[in-house]
Amino acid sequence: MSIPTHEPRPLVMGILNVTPDSFSDGGQWLDRDRAVRRGREMIDEGADIVDVGGESTRPGADVVPLDVELERVIPVIEALAGQVRVSIDTTKEAVADAAVDAGATLINDVSASLWPTAARHGVGWVAMHRQGTAATMQRQPHYDDVVAEVTAMLADRAGRATSAGVDEVWIDPGIGFGKSVGHNLSLLGALSELVATGYPVLVGTSRKSFLGSLAARPGEEPTPVGERLPASLATATWALAQGARMVRVHDVAATVQAARLVGAAGSGDTW
Numbered sequence: 001m002s003i004p005t006h007e008p009r010p011l012v013m014g015i016l017n018v019t020p021d022s023f024s025d026g027g028q029w030l031d032r033d034r035a036v037r038r039g040r041e042m043i044d045e046g047a048d049i050v051d052v053g054g055e056s057t058r059p060g061a062d063v064v065p066l067d068v069e070l071e072r073v074i075p076v077i078e079a080l081a082g083q084v085r086v087s088i089d090t091t092k093e094a095v096a097d098a099a100v101d102a103g104a105t106l107i108n109d110v111s112a113s114l115w116p117t118a119a120r121h122g123v124g125w126v127a128m129h130r131q132g133t134a135a136t137m138q139r140q141p142h143y144d145d146v147v148a149e150v151t152a153m154l155a156d157r158a159g160r161a162t163s164a165g166v167d168e169v170w171i172d173p174g175i176g177f178g179k180s181v182g183h184n185l186s187l188l189g190a191l192s193e194l195v196a197t198g199y200p201v202l203v204g205t206s207r208k209s210f211l212g213s214l215a216a217r218p219g220e221e222p223t224p225v226g227e228r229l230p231a232s233l234a235t236a237t238w239a240l241a242q243g244a245r246m247v248r249v250h251d252v253a254a255t256v257q258a259a260r261l262v263g264a265a266g267s268g269d270t271w
């Protein structure tokens, strides 16, 4: 039998931060034309969804006024929406409203509170877990049982969204959002518990700081953000192999290859 080259594969969401201060790509795509070009490049690289954001969520990031966030994201969404599925990464209802009017069909919500907006528009919704806010979340995250608490919170929000009429609900453990390195590892190690809720799971580890500390050689500094591709790919592959249906990444081309392999290896075909 010939070896299939286009197995159904898990999904890849490409990150497009139209911000000056995102932790990894801040300032790179703030210019509208560059952002649209990067979005088109991600489509060519195989992104299933392009996730457009206008406000960084990194610890200590500034709050962005509504008009500024709209000005950053709406023209980019309008330019890309006919060519690829677009999600809007926001916690503001007014931004989500305008983004859906501009063509976005998924609300990626790190505050896990915008399900009524998704229900009103009839679009999909991602509920992400976080402890605290951007200002406070990495001060001293604490859980008695991180896996149980994150799973319970996400199942609760997803249930509310489903009852409110949202047909497409994703859950996301929020790696790095009010979590220590140990919390992140516990959640990655127990992803099967989130998968067992029955909601599709999205995971975002791409270039995050815990990868820098874990991948560094003993006694060395954490690997810089631009050198975290191997660790990002390893954790994306791990997440997909545990049953996550989508990963959110900066490095689309490389991750699409990894996702293809996970899809092929998990297809159950005998070659």
Ligand code: HH2
Binding pocket: 015, 017, 019, 021, 022, 023, 024, 025, 053, 055, 056, 057, 058, 089, 108, 109, 110, 126, 128, 172, 174, 175, 202, 203, 204, 205, 248
């Ligand atoms: N991570 C970030 C932002 N949005 N959304 C979901 N669903 N899951 C995540 O893990 C997630 C997210 C942070 O990464 P990034 O967008 O690269 O940085 P910044 O928030 O600084 O713009």
